[in-house]
Amino acid sequence: MVEKRAYYKQxxxxxxxxxxxxxxxxxxxxxxxxxxxxxxxxYLGYKNARFxxxxxxxxxxxxxxxxxxxxxxxxxxxxxxxxxxxxxxIWVTRAGATxxxxxxxxxxxxxxxxxxxxLEGIYRWILFxxxxxxxxxxxxxxxxxxxxxNEFKMRGIEARRHDTPLFIKSLQGALxxxxxxxxxxxxxxxxxxxxxxxxxxxxxxxxxGRANPMELVLxxxxxxxxxEYTTNTISAVVAKMVEAMGVHVxxxxxxxxxxxxxxxxxxxxxxxxxxxYAFEDGYDIDTYVLFALKAIxxxxxxxxxxxxxxxxxxxxxxxxxxxxxxxxxxxxxxxxR
Numbered sequence: 001m002v003e004k005r006a007y008y009k010q011x012x013x014x015x016x017x018x019x020x021x022x023x024x025x026x027x028x029x030x031x032x033x034x035x036x037x038x039x040x041x042x043y044l045g046y047k048n049a050r051f052x053x054x055x056x057x058x059x060x061x062x063x064x065x066x067x068x069x070x071x072x073x074x075x076x077x078x079x080x081x082x083x084x085x086x087x088x089x090i091w092v093t094r095a096g097a098t099x100x101x102x103x104x105x106x107x108x109x110x111x112x113x114x115x116x117x118x119l120e121g122i123y124r125w126i127l128f129x130x131x132x133x134x135x136x137x138x139x140x141x142x143x144x145x146x147x148x149x150n151e152f153k154m155r156g157i158e159a160r161r162h163d164t165p166l167f168i169k170s171l172q173g174a175l176x177x178x179x180x181x182x183x184x185x186x187x188x189x190x191x192x193x194x195x196x197x198x199x200x201x202x203x204x205x206x207x208x209g210r211a212n213p214m215e216l217v218l219x220x221x222x223x224x225x226x227x228e229y230t231t232n233t234i235s236a237v238v239a240k241m242v243e244a245m246g247v248h249v250x251x252x253x254x255x256x257x258x259x260x261x262x263x264x265x266x267x268x269x270x271x272x273x274x275x276x277y278a279f280e281d282g283y284d285i286d287t288y289v290l291f292a293l294k295a296i297x298x299x300x301x302x303x304x305x306x307x308x309x310x311x312x313x314x315x316x317x318x319x320x321x322x323x324x325x326x327x328x329x330x331x332x333x334x335x336x337r
Contacts, residue, residue: 005033006116064088067113074109084128086140091126121147124183129157129298144299146180158295165291167215171202172295179299192303196313199296203314206289209282213258216283217274221254234259234271242273259284289316 008030015022043049045057064087071090072082080092092105099122106117126145128138142156158164159172175195182188205211220235226243229236238257242249249255256274261267261284272281293307305313 001033001037005030005037008033009118067115070113071109071117074112075105078105078108080105083126084138084143089120091123121149121151121153124148125185125188127299127302130301135301142298144176146182150180152176152180157298158291163219164295165216165218165288167202167206167211167288168291168295170215171199171292172299174198174202175296175299189303192300192305195300196305199292199300199310200314203289203292203316206292207285207316209285211283211288213277213279213281213283216258216288217256218259219254219256222249222251224251232264232270234262237270238273241269241276245273245275247275259287262287 008026012023012026012030015026017023041057041060044052044060045054046052047054068085068087068090072085075082075090075092078094080094080097083091083093085091094101099119102119102122106119109117123145124147126143128143131137131139139156144152144154144157146152154160154176157172159169159176175198178191178195178198179188182191220238222235222239226236226239226249229239234257235255238255239249242255257271258274258277258281259271260281261270264270290307293310296310297305297307300310
């Protein structure tokens with residue numbers, strides 16, 4: 001399976017930009033094999049797996065850590081700086097390095113660890129968003145960056161998640177599209193005023209109540225039967241509403257709803273499932289604005305724009321005495337080619 005997937009990936013690169021049908025065919029095949037392999041790995045650690053064994057699962061992780069650390073050592077021996085690493089990927093940088101030199105690094109790592117490694121691309125810039133617990137640390141599986149061949153890649157951020165409302169995805173997507181104009185961090189920094197202008201337009205639409213409610217739909221997985229919920233969370237409220245309609249939603253299934261009043265002070269039902277929603281129900285402006293601010297913060301925190309500062313910037317609360325916002329080291333969060 002690994003060898004076949006490597007072949008499909010090679011064919012995918014060969015036909016990219018030449019024959020879209022063949023490109024998509026090979027892309028889908030390698031992707032199917034990827035998820036088969038991921039499932040095999042996960043099944044090793046599943047407690048009820050007929051053929052699973054937790055020691056096998058742990059061994060795979062141990063080999064992975066060892067290979068990742070060895071790859072890091074090979075890169076650093078050649079003067080590269082490791083920006084980030086996760087499972088089967090590393091991001092490295094070295095001033096003035098050419099594509100041929102990156103390819104040579106791949107060959108050297110391959111020779112040392114015995115595992116095939118390929119150069120996926122060279123970034124103009126890449127952002128690893130900060131951890132919610134510690135702004136000085138990046139998260140392991142969230143990033144967005146623009147390649148030198150003018151394509152972008154993102155993982156784990158709001159625009160990539162399946163449970164993010166379409167409005168928030170559109171907001172973040174518009175910002176990323178603008179950020180793609182920059183070919184360096186300096187140019188990206190210069191774009192910040194324009195990015196804030198774009199973000200302001202989306203926030204103002206939310207605040208005015210004119211956002212399309214169909215773009216504010218959230219999707220969540222139900223974790224238990226409706227009658228088993230003991231707290232009045234939004235998931236519980238919506239699950240009970242759906243059950244009252246005569247529709248049974250089992251644990252593990254998902255429900256779609258729009259938040260009306262997350263606090264429950266103005267509207268005790270808090271949210272409505274999509275099937276019961278009427279446009280006159282409106283939506284919880286404060287909650288959706290907060291979603292928007294967090295999505296903006298994901299991309300602009302390296303420039304000092306926290307949710308609080310964005311709230312001040314967009315006039316979402318009464319003016320307060322000027323305050324100094326903590327400077328964020330861009331070098332810690334961004335990496336260039």
